[in-house]
Amino acid sequence: MNNAAIEVIKLLKTYDGKKALAGISFNVKEGSCFGLLGPNGAGKSTTMKILSGLLEADGGSVSIFGREIRKAGNAIKDQLGYVPQSITLYEKLSAYDNLQFFGEMYGVPKSELKQRIGEVLEQVGLADRAKDEVTAFSGGMKRRVNIAAALLHRPKLIIMDEPTVGIDPQSRNHIFEMIRGLKKAGVTVLYSTHYMEEVEALCDDLAIVDHGQVIAQGELNEVLERHGTQTVYLELHNGGRPPALAGVNAPIQRGRGWTIETDAPLDVLAGWAQACRSASLKVSQLEMVRPSLEDVFLIMTGTTLRDN
Amino acid sequence: MIIHIAKKEWKLLLKEKGTFFWLLGMPVLFIVLFGSILGNVSSSEVTVPYVDNDHSDVSRSFVASVEEKSGYKLEEKQSAEMQAQIDKIRDGKGTGLLVIPGGFGQSLQENGGKTIAIELYREATSDSTIAPLRAVLENMANAYRETKIDKALADSGQTAEKREQTLSAPFTIADRLENGSGYNVISQIVPGYTVMFVFFVIISMLKRFLRDKESGMTARLRSTRMSPVSYLLGMWLSYLVVALIQCTVLLAFGHFVYDLHIGDPVAVAVLVLLLALCGTGIGLAVCMLAKSENQGMAFTQLLTMGGAVLGGLWFPIDMMPQAIQTISRFTPQYWAQKAFQDIMLRGVHLPGIVNSLLVLALIAALALIVAMLRYKRFMRTALG
Incomplete structure (x- = not known):
């Protein structure tokens, strides 16, 4: 399971003199879900398109299951399913007809196609809507058919470019469950998003991309520990300012409470507890806070994902 | 693939009802509309009022004779209404008025008497409507004159044979129709609108190619086993079949509804195939050349409407100035229409339309080459 499904080495791409990719490198383990996290315009979609064979890189190399994609041709296409960011379906056709068309394009044998369409529709929870025109579907249902189209030929690698943009929570959960199911079945998933909570919920490994470069990568916990800062959070009952502690950073207001970033969170936690008791302050909440990918991104780029 | x-x-086309209207409904509507209007012009009866101030048997016989020869319906008005009729013409509400003066019958009977004037009032813009009536009146005046001359010659003692020789015209017109079947408006309109609307298929092609490109479908399909050329050829094949069906339906409509003489079916079938190849080939080129739907629509309008006028699809090419006739030879519409009329009117078979077929094939090949050359750029822009 530890063989590399994808090896990306120093990938370069320039559009009209502007660098979209400035030497991106990362590895994706076979059977894992790998998150590519970054703000809009960071280079995620360009990377996805190069991996899917839609674009050619100006430099660097990409190997999928050990084969250089420039030389592999249809052999790689048979193992890869690409879900683009936009919904690319024919709205006037039924879900079944759309999937039949994609199945034919992926070269699924005619004898298997009908059965495969039934299976993928079951997988995305739309088996009962097979004959309905896509135009009658909600945004989330369209996204699910959009994903189903990439599963018809049983690919070993699914590349999903922001598959949950603008959908309802029910469809999002359905897609998450589906991805977990694919992972269980040994399918490698490369998942791009600018929602950090999606990466935290789904991915084993990740790379954070900004301005066409990978700024952090590794296993989720490892990245958080390596780049994140431990934080202690305190919220007083009366909403007032907590007592200052000697030898640590000054508290910063966050929402209704206050935080202190520190390398010694237990000492700060104990210090704040003692200080509040001494001053007879009533505490609503006092806890250590796990660093988030948002914090990591802020630390490494000086901006938040939303700012971008 | x-x-x-x-x-x-x-x-997709079967789901999009608008396509049927554009490709079949509209041309049928045009054929019916223009077929009804232009097809009835020659047979329509124009009514012209007349005032008979003579009230004689001769004047009544004259009116009946004019009606019979001209095909006009003459409607009698009383003398008192004459001024009102003239006012109507002056106001542009009437086309003409024929006035037979008093003493008309007597003048005709008094052989050698003074010349009497029949008045024909007309509206300035109705020359073409009244011209046939005027020609009939002149012919009748000539006939009366010949009768007078004949009577004078007989009175001078000439024999019937000699008089006939003297009065015979120096030349006659022998009308010889060389076409296999006669020209009529339908043989202009049906092939004309068939050719014109084949080029309208470009609009449907343009919309699909650009929608696929903008929605990301073209890009997504590149991640499948589909080769780029399959996409181009698949799209072409679909619209080629649409154009073939369109031509078949329109020609069949002309044949069964308007009794259009089709001619050699094999020649028509080959011509329709070449026409469809040409129209859809140009369509592919336009789709590859157009940077936006608006630009593509502008190209298409120029090709369809400009080609229809220059190609002689709306009216016979002979009616246009020589320079335009020369330019028209550079349009595929001209060659398609010419070949249709060669087959349908002149009874020509396949060998007789080879030139037209070659021109259509050449244009189709050139358009395909342009499409192929531009396809890489189209794909590049589709992939972003």
């Missing part, structure tokens, strides 16, 4: 792409496209 090619047939799968074409099959998908046919499914």
Whole structure:
């Protein structure tokens, strides 16, 4: 399971003199879900398109299951399913007809196609809507058919470019469950998003991309520990300012409470507890806070994902 | 792959009712509309009022004779209404008025008497409407004159044979129709609108190619086994079949509804195939050249409407100035229409339309080359 499904080495791409990719490198383990996290315009979609064979890189190399994609041709296409960011379906056709068309394009044998369409529709929870025109579907249902189209030929690698943009929570959960199911079945998933909570919920490994470069990568916990800062959070009952502690950073207001970033969170936690008791302050909440990918991104780029 | 792409496209076309209207409903509507208007012009009866101030048997016989020879319906008005009729003409509400003066009958009977004037009032813009009536009146005046001359010659003692020799015209017109079947408005309109609307298929092609490109479908399909050329050929095949069906339906409509003489069916079939190849080939080139739907629509309007006028699809090419007739030879519409009329009117078979077929094939080949050359750029822009 530890063989590399994808090896990306120093990938370069320039559009009209502007660098979209400035030497991106990362590895994706076979059977894992790998998150590519970054703000809009960071280079995620360009990377996805190069991996899917839609674009050619100006430099660097990409190997999928050990084969250089420039030389592999249809052999790689048979193992890869690409879900683009936009919904690319024919709205006037039924879900079944759309999937039949994609199945034919992926070269699924005619004898298997009908059965495969039934299976993928079951997988995305739309088996009962097979004959309905896509135009009658909600945004989330369209996204699910959009994903189903990439599963018809049983690919070993699914590349999903922001598959949950603008959908309802029910469809999002359905897609998450589906991805977990694919992972269980040994399918490698490369998942791009600018929602950090999606990466935290789904991915084993990740790379954070900004301005066409990978700024952090590794296993989720490892990245958080390596780049994140431990934080202690305190919220007083009366909403007032907590007592200052000697030898640590000054508290910063966050929402209704206050935080202190520190390398010694237990000492700060104990210090704040003692200080509040001494001053007879009533505490609503006092806890250590796990660093988030948002914090990591802020630390490494000086901006938040939303700012971008 | 090619047939799968074409099959998908046919499914989409069947779902889009507007396409049927554009490609079949509109041309049928045009054929019916213009067929009804232009087809009835020669047989329509124009009514012209007349005032008979003579009230004689001769004047009544004259009116009946004019009606019979001209095909006009003459409607009698009383003398008192004459001024009102003239006012109507002056106001542009009437086309003409024939006035037979008093003493008309007597003048005709008094052989050698003074010349009497029949008045024909007309509106300035109705020359073409009144011209046939005027020609009939002049012919009748000539006939009366000949009768007078004949009577004078007989009175001078000439024999019937000699008089006939003297009065015979120096030349006659022998009308010889060389076409296999006669020209009529339908033989202009049906092939004309068939050719014109084949080029309208470009609009449907343009919309599909650009929608696929903008929605990301073209890009997504590149991640499948589909080769780029399959996409181009699949789309072409689908619209080629649409154009073939369109031509067949329109020509069949002309044949069964308007009794259009089709001529050699094999020649027509080959011509329709070449026409469809040409129209859809140009369509592919336009789709590859157009940077936006608006630009593509502008190209298409120029090709369809400009080609229709220059190609002689709306009216016979002989009616246009020589320079335009020369330019028209550079349009595929001209060659298609010419070949249709060669087959339908002149009874020509396949060898007789080879030149037209070659021109259509050449234009189709050139358009395909342009499409192929531009396809890489189209794909590049589709992939972003």
